[in-house]
Amino acid sequence: MSQSSLGQFYAYVVDVNTGRVLLDIRGNEATPSASVLKVLSVAAGLTYLPATYTATTRVFTVPSQPGTIVLKGGGDHTLSQMTKGSYTTYSKPARLETLANKVLTSWNSDQPISKIILDSSFFKGASYNPHWLASDRTNGYISHITALQVDSDRANGDQTSYAYSGYRSTDPVLKTGTLFKAALKGLAPGAKLVKGATPKDAVELTSVTSQPITTWMAHATGISDNTETEFIARHAAKAFGLPAAFTSVEPMVKTMLSSLGIDSSQLVMKDASGLAQANRVTPKMITELMQKVAQGNSALTPLESYLPVAGLGPGSMGGRFTGANAVARKFVKGKTGFIPGLYSLAGVINAKDGSRLAYSIFARSAGGKKVGWATRGALDTVATRFYSCGAGLYL
Template sequence: MGAVIGGGVWVNHSGFGLDHPEPMSVEMPEQLFSSAIDPDALEAPDFATLEKDLTSQAADSRLGTFVGVARDVESGEVVWEQNQGTAVRPASATKILTAAVALYELGREDTITTKVVEGEQPGTVVIKAGGDVTLSEEMLDDLATQLEGQDIGTVLIDTSIWPDEGFASTWDPVDVDAGYIADVEPAMIEAARIGGSEGDLPRSHTPALDVAQALADRVGADTVDEGSAPDKTVLASVESDTLDQRLARMMKDSDNVMAEGIAKEVAASKDLATDSASTSKMTLEILKDKGFDLSGVSIVDNSGLSFDNLITPRLLDDILTRAATEPELSSLLTSLPIAHGTGTLEDRYDGLSGAGWVRAKTGTLTDTSALAGVVTSESGRVFTFAFVSNGSAIVPAREALDEMASILRDF
């Protein structure tokens, strides 16, 4: 997401006055973390110099109030930490928690079906929303094609799968028009963006009705409204991308709507309440059940848009380490943007050794910058890390964070 400054006033990336080079092209290996370490090596590596370099970088004034941790995945050793158990504002690094819970509960091949069923009245069809917040124009075309030959005058949409509020009390309504969030409903066209399919475009204030209207326009119906889907014949249906694919897109754009939608999907699958307060509570309960240390952690949403979220670097790093060692969570790592290559890291790391090697989730709010991910060092070791800066200016803090992750690459 972009930088939210103050009560919903926002800064576009272009407003920072930075001149970025073209992003590098990165060819992904078949296996992201095949070990490059000699299994017969008897001596453990000496992390003392690495720890010294990271400690020196952590003292950089650009980082404000700074907490963090870095871990060697091979040995499980924490090679550096600074108040890793202190909970701070994490911004969009919160999405790491959301992704982990979704993979645990839904599985990487999970998809969402959006159905159109026959209505109670002649000439009426009802869209049975299933939780897909990224319906595309092509998917709507597909539904319309499947409905050819039907005499349709009314299109209704049933959003009852998520019966609870879709806009958290801790979000600022101005962020809808700024492009960061929308009322999260279980059927949305490209996460309710207006005028495009990615980036921080203004969002619609009536996402589900927009879906009904878009289908009505395609089939020539005159009336659009909300309604209940009866247990009648399914006339058309479309399937979402897999969870793996959706997580990659969510991380690439740091899409708050997708993060909240995925959390609601998990909640609905467990017959739990789908408001943000309830889904964030669910997220922490699932992580606790999986054995994670949640000391000091509290969240009120699943996207990180709220200023009230508090997460420790230790928890972020624990999840990333599990993802580096457990197949169940492995796609969390492959979903992360690549330094100077993709997504929210595309325009960063120019001239730094971490370019092309660091994969990380960013986080940006007023006075808040976060970076949490994984990097393979020059010596072949894999490090996970979680760095969070509060009380700092965004651009200088980002530069310092990128330099810190590059220290791990240089080891």
């Protein structure tokens, strides 16, 4: 625990079955979270959304405006521009081509489409978080969070292409509209693209539906998909009764934690994904949530199955726990996290002695100490010690 690569170290570990605190190092002190924050957002999704919940992208006609249609986003980041033979990082997405073909089949008018209204009003507030860097978008870490976009707005999300690019644009809505217009082929050759609200007299023509929300949750947790987590949180906030906006995430999660008897007074969630440096959690808060998850028999139970497993791919723990730490492979489950100046790991351990541990550990550049690339391996070593010591770890 005293390795210099751990920087300023935070840890909180409990025996899942007994609730006994086995380790408490700055457990009640607030720290930036990195992507460990995603367990809170996904837990809120599990709490407030049914497992069968899906997002629907719709097309409307407008009787009062012949030749006008509306493309209305329902908050499906996985909606894909890929055609047959290509695939994205998202399993079995709804396809823009399918939606366009449905329009082509259903269009009964001799008049071509002259106007396409692009409605992304399902989400509210800012689309890009002021706590994110502009480079987070251009480096491919996050997109604008808009209710209408394709392939999480990747410039080229085709996993089969050597030209794959995670770069995200400044206007996912207009980009989607442009692709949709092209997919309509000769039906909308000169159509004008206009951002706006769906007219009151609009009539639904056709639609496509996403995968179940649980598919998103498993994927977002497994590979730490920032955009996907933001979408999950917005849908959960809407179901909770708040606007689907960044500002709704913290109050929603605090309510969830309070209902579980977990102190959330120090929680700060500027986003849902953990990308913002201003986010704050305590190790105790995260561990107590993971304890609830590991105890089973609740809406939160599936979250344990979403956690990446040490040494197993394709999740974010696949290449970790090597060398002496390999003994803990398959037994340590954890959500990983990294932002400049902080590394984190939290989850559940099936320990060597048969006990089950809920844990969270954070290593931070603070107090005159620094973290770096070696910190990730140092956290693995700490988690391996938890595995080896089991319920005998307590201090």
